[in-house]
Amino acid sequence: MKILRDHSLRHLNTFGIDAAAPWFAGVTTVDELLEALAFARENGLPVLPLGRGSNILMAGDPLGLVVHLLIPGFAVVEDGPQNIRLRVGAGEDWPTLVDRCLELGLFGLENLVLIPGTAGAAPIQNIGAYGVEVCDVLDEVEAVEIATGRVRTFRNAECGFGYRHSIFKGDLRHRFVVSAIVLRLSREPLVSASYGSLAAELGLRGIIRPTPYDVAGVIRELRLMRLPDPKVLGNAGSFFENPVVDAVVAERLKASNPDLPVFPSGNGKVKLAAAWLIERCGFKGIRRGAAGVHPLHALVLVNHGGATGRDILALADEIRAAVRLRFDVELAIEPRVVG
Ligand code: FAD
Ligand code: EPU
Secondary structure, three states: OOOEEEEEOHHHOOOOOOOEEEEEEEEOOHHHHHHHHHHHHHOOOOEEEEOOOOOEEEOOOOOOEEEEEOOOOEEEEEEOOOEEEEEEEOOOEHHHHHHHHHHOOOEOOHHHOOOOOEOOOOOOOOOEEOOEEHHHOEEEEEEEEOOOOOEEEEEHHHOOOEOOEOOOOOOOOOOEEEEEEEEEEEOOOOOOOOOHHHHHHHHHOOOOOOOHHHHHHHHHHHHHHHOOOOOOOEEOOOOEOOOEEEHHHHHHHHHHOOOOOEEEOOOOEEEEOHHHHHHHOOOOOOEEOOEEEOOOOOOOEEEOOOOOHHHHHHHHHHHHHHHHHHHOOOOOEOOEEEO
C-alpha cells in the first residue's frame, strides 16, 4: 500500500469540489487498512474514511490521512431456507450490490436501489429511501478502532440507528472505520410499498401486488426523475435532513400552512419536508454564482461548476436563516462537512 501526498479529491466527491488530501491511502484489504491507521497513529494524523464521497462537502482540504475504502467482498456467511446472511466488503459499490442481490433473488434492499456510495458508508448515516433504512436489513458492522487498530463487531442493536443517524455519527463519531457489513436478506419476496409516492406511482401503473422487481423499477425511475446525476451536476443528494419536530410544533405550522407535508415519526414527533420549507422561502432553482439549488428538487444543493465548498456552505447558511425566520425551524446539514 502506498501513502500518497497532496492527492486531489476532486473526482472523489460527488459535489466535484476541488480539494486535496495532504496524505492519502487507498486500502484494498483489512491488513492495508490496519497499516494505514498505524501510519496515522505514528505520525499523529487525524483520519478521514472516504467511500465515494457522495455524502461529503469539502469546505477546505481535510487534515491528516484520507483512507479511501476499496475493500471488496461478497460472501455468504449463513444460508437458510428463508434468510441468508451476506458479508459485504466496505468498498463494494452500494447500487451494484443492490442490483446483484436482486439478480440472485435475495430481497430486502430493493427500496435502497440507486443510492450512491459504498457498503461501508451505508450504516454511518443509516441510509434510507422510500420507507426502508439499511438498519432494517443490517445484522452486523465490522469496524476498526482508529486509535488502537482493534477490530470490533457491532450488532445491529448496538449501532444506535435512527433517522439518518447511528452511533458512528453520535457517541463514536470519527472513532471507527467500517471494514465490512453483514446483511440479513430474504429469499421470500417481502415487499415494502406503503411509502406515499411509491404507493401512488405503483397505483398509477395498475400494479396491485408489486414484486420486489416492480418496487426497484419504480423507485429507480422516481429517483432518476427527481435527483440530478452527480456525473452531470455536482451534488450530495439531500443537503439537509428533514426536520423532526414535536407534534405541537407541526400543528402550529400546519395551521398557518395547510399544504405543508407532514409525516408521523413516532413518539409524538412529526417529520417535516425540508424541501417544501426551502421552496416556500423562494430558493428552488436559484443560483449564487456557481452554487445553486436544483430546479427540480429544493433539498438538493448543486455545484454548477467551479463552486468551492465555502460557496455551497454560504448558500446553505442563507437557506437556513430564511427557513428559521419564516418557520422558526432549524435545518441540519446532512453531509459531513470537511475542512
Ligand atoms: P462518503 O461520502 O465517502 O462518506 C460519508 C460519511 O461516511 C463520511 O463521514 C465518511 O467519513 C464516512 N465513511 C465513509 N465510509 C466509511 C467507512 N468505511 N467507515 C467509517 N466511516 C465511513 N442517502 C440516503 O440515505 N438516501 C438517499 O436516498 C440518498 N440519495 C442520494 C442521491 C444522490 C444523487 C447523492 C449524491 C447522495 C445520496 N445520498 C442518499 C447520500 C449518500 O449516497 C449516502 O450517504 C452514502 O451512504 C454515502 O456513501 P459514500 O461511500 O459516498 O460515503
Ligand atoms: N417537495 C417540495 N419541493 C421540492 C421537492 C419536494 O415541496 O422541490 C415536497 C414533496 O412534494 C414531498 C416532500 O417534499 O411532499 C418530500 O419530497 P421527496 O419525496 O422528494 O423526499 P425528500 O423528503 O425530499 C427524502 C430523503 C431522500 C430519499 C427520499 C425518498 C431526506 C433528507 N431525504 O427526500 O434521501 O431518497 O426521501 O425516500 O430524508 C438523501 O438523504 O440524500 C436523500 C436523497
